[in-house]
Amino acid sequence: xxxxxxxxxxxxxxxxxxxxxxxxxxxxxxxxxxxxxxxxxxxxxxxxxxxxxxxxxxxxxxxxxxxxxxxxxxxxxxxxxx
Amino acid sequence: xxxxxxxxxxxxxxxxxxxxxxxxxxxxxxxxxxxxxxxxxxxxxxxxxxxxxxxxxxxxxxxxxxxxxxxxxxxxxxxxxxxxxxxxxxxxxxxxxxxxxxxxxxxxxxxxxxxxxxxxxxxxxxxxxxxxxxxxxxxxxxxxxxxxxxxxxxxxxxxxxxxxxxxxxxxxxxxxxxxxxxxxxxxxxxxxxxxxxxxxxxxxxxxxxxxxxxxxxxxxxxxxxxxxxxxx
Numbered sequence: 001x002x003x004x005x006x007x008x009x010x011x012x013x014x015x016x017x018x019x020x021x022x023x024x025x026x027x028x029x030x031x032x033x034x035x036x037x038x039x040x041x042x043x044x045x046x047x048x049x050x051x052x053x054x055x056x057x058x059x060x061x062x063x064x065x066x067x068x069x070x071x072x073x074x075x076x077x078x079x080x081x082x
Numbered sequence: 083x084x085x086x087x088x089x090x091x092x093x094x095x096x097x098x099x100x101x102x103x104x105x106x107x108x109x110x111x112x113x114x115x116x117x118x119x120x121x122x123x124x125x126x127x128x129x130x131x132x133x134x135x136x137x138x139x140x141x142x143x144x145x146x147x148x149x150x151x152x153x154x155x156x157x158x159x160x161x162x163x164x165x166x167x168x169x170x171x172x173x174x175x176x177x178x179x180x181x182x183x184x185x186x187x188x189x190x191x192x193x194x195x196x197x198x199x200x201x202x203x204x205x206x207x208x209x210x211x212x213x214x215x216x217x218x219x220x221x222x223x224x225x226x227x228x229x230x231x232x233x234x235x236x237x238x239x240x241x242x243x244x245x246x247x248x249x250x251x252x253x254x255x256x257x258x259x260x261x262x263x264x265x266x267x268x269x270x271x272x273x274x275x276x277x278x279x280x281x282x283x284x285x286x287x288x289x290x291x292x293x294x295x296x297x298x299x300x301x302x303x304x305x306x307x308x309x310x311x312x313x314x
Contacts (some may be wrong), residue, residue, distance in 0.1 A: 041107035055289070058249075058282045062241075067247035072255075 005080050013071035020067025027060045087251050091186050096211075104185040109173050111185070112253065115165075140164075151289060152296035159295065162202060167288040172251055174280025177257075178273070187251040189243070196243035200235070200289045207298030216298070242290055249283045250276075 015046040039046055117133030122133045144164045148156035173186045183190040207216040221233045239289060253276040260269045 010233060054282055058279070058286055062245045062248070065252060066241075066244060068252055069244055069248045072087060077088050 005078070009078050012073045016071045016074070017043070017064075018066045020070075021064050023058050024064040027063075028057055031056050031060060048077060064079045085298055087187070087255050090190070095218065102188070104188040104191055106190060107176060107182055108173070109187045111169065111176060115168060115172060131216040147289070151292040152299070154296065154299060157223060158206075159292070162198075163282045163288050163292055166198075166291055170195070170246065170284040170287055171281060174284060175275060175277060177254060177280075178310050183254060184250055186246055189251075189252045192243045192247040195246070195287070196239045198254060199294060200239040202291070203235075203294045204297045206295050210298075215300075216244060218296075238294065242287065246283055246287055253279055
């Protein structure tokens with residue numbers, strides 16, 4: 001029984017990280033594309049755009065980080081493994 | 083088996099209280115920041131020295147960010163926001179020192195920081211509006227929203243904590259995994275990336291703290307802005 005929970009936990013961690021990375025990856029791609037567009041239109045405001053882009057990317061990336069935290073919780077702090 | 087990033091082993095015991103490595107690092111960073119601030123502000127002059135110049139630039143930037151984000155005079159918030167930013171920045175960068183693990187890579191430190199922001203939000207909300215009018219903001223726009231608004235207060239504090247913890251911890255974790263798999267100099271690009279992540283996360287944490295506190299402030303009374311000198 002304990003063995004089964006461990007196997008399922010490892011699977012769940014892998015699935016959480018892999019599927020949790022899809023959404024942020026798409027979102028970051030759109031954000032960078034929009035920033036490139038803005039940079040091409042207005043190269044003079046490159047400073048503001050890139051600063052906002054970095055902050056926005058970090059915010060989007062947090063979603064993937066949440067999944068990573070969940071995966072680590074499942075792997076290392078699983079309450080169901082005795 | 084890699085050691086769990088969620089566990090923290092006590093270094094030594096001070097009476098009944100276990101002291102972990104993160105606590106020692108936190109206190110070392112606090113002492114460092116305090117001594118540096120005291121040394122820089124010891125001899126302030128109108129013709130600034132190099133250290134005073136850097137300090138003035140830093141304080142000016144923090145003030146400008148507070149004015150931009152909160153639309154309020156930076157006087158009350160400068161100390162808290164500036165300290166949060168500097169402490170998180172130095173903590174995140176402390177992984178560069180060999181043998182030191184950043185205290186923000188442990189969930190306890192981040193929980194403490196997020197709780198400080200949570201408490202400050204309530205404090206300033208009550209101070210500018212009064213208890214009853216602050217509680218009434220939970221019933222905006224209608225009373226149906228009360229449970230959602232209460233839950234939002236808790237979840238945004240929690241996400242503030244997990245965001246900082248996850249970013250810093252994942253950096254440390256990845257570096258340690260790569261170090262155990264590959265050689266000595268291989269994780270250096272990842273460490274350089276961690277520096278960027280650490281800076282951005284410190285900035286985001288303080289900006290979010292500003293946004294949360296600013297949202298709790300009373301926006302009906304006009305805040306008198308101190309015009310920064312020398313700028314339009």
